[in-house]
Amino acid sequence: MKPYQQIAIAECREPLVPIPLDIFATEHLHAYQKLGAPYGDKSPYYLREQVVARLLQAQQQLQACCPSWQIQVFDAHRPIAVQQYMVDYTFAELVQAKGLQLQELTDAQKQSIWEQVHQFWAVPNVNPATPPPHSTGAAVDVTLVDASGAPVNMGSPIDEISPRSFPDFFADQPELEAQQYHQNRQLLKQVMVSAGFLQHMNEWWHFSWGDQLWAWLSTGANPNPDPHAVAARYGRAEL
Known part of the structure; x- marks a missing residue:
């Protein structure tokens, strides 16, 4: 269990x-649909109502400082079946x-690879x-595109x-290219935080509002949180 999962949910x-x-x-075409993820006839582009409203606020803030730029939505609501598919896909x-063979993995190798997968x-x-x-509809993966519609380089893919x-991987790297990546990430964070979102600790692209991770980060990312101090607004949701 991750620390934020101790947070209570008041759906x-x-x-x-x-x-x-x-x-x-x-x-x-949505990136995970390209890989065969099982969305069925459901769209991957859904979020909770208030989360969509805040995403619109973030878009307005972006265009106030960078006219004609857009937030690019990479992923939003993700059913459990899709989560399972992508976790298994990433492991493989x-x-x-x-350079390993799945059927030849030792227990130690499996454990090491699963730890890498579940870090993200x-x-x-x-x-x-x-x-x-x-799965709550409170988390969204985003990046930026510039006025020409070209993706803004963040230094690594989602x-x-x-x-x-x-x-903050590039924050202390002196190369001009690395500093540009950091500035681009900071711009994305700035516009998302301005709308109330909080950023995942390990992922420059992942922001949320109202879920357990957001509630935990709101309390200062306490490693031993009181699960009743701040409750999440959203639990798992299905279309």
């Missing part, structure tokens, strides 16, 4: 609503990248007390299993 039953995709940038990718991917459990953040994914 407010706010609905999932569609993200207005005419206002935000998206990929032509890491096995292949290490939440466990796809169905316990209502510990929902994966994206979902990379690497320290480069940590939000």
Whole structure:
């Protein structure tokens, strides 16, 4: 169990609503749909109503400082079945990248690879007390595109299993290119935080409002939180 999963949930039953995709940038086909993730006939572009409202605020803040730039929504509400699919997919990718064979892995190798996976991917459990953040409709993965529609370079791709994914990875690197990556990440964080979102500790692209991680970060990321001090607004939600 991760520390934020100790936070109590006071579900407010706010609905999932569609993200207005005419206002935000998206990929032509959702990244996980390209990989075969089982969304069925459900759109991946849903969030809780108040989370969508805050995302719109963040977009307005971005355009106030960078006219014609857009927030690009990479991922939003993620059903448990999709979470399971992507966790398994990421595990298999890491096995292949290490030149290993799945059927030949030792227990120690499996444990090591799972630890890498779960540093970035939440466990796809169905316990209502510990929902994966994206399953709540409160978490969103985002980046930026500039006025020409080109992706803004953040120094690493979304979902990379690497320290480069940590939000401040480039902060102390003196190279001009690294400093530009850091400034781009800071701009993204600035506009999202201005709308009330808080950023995942390990992922420059992941922001949330109203889930357990957000509540835990709101209390100062206390490693031993009082689960009743601040409650999350949102638990797991289904379309």
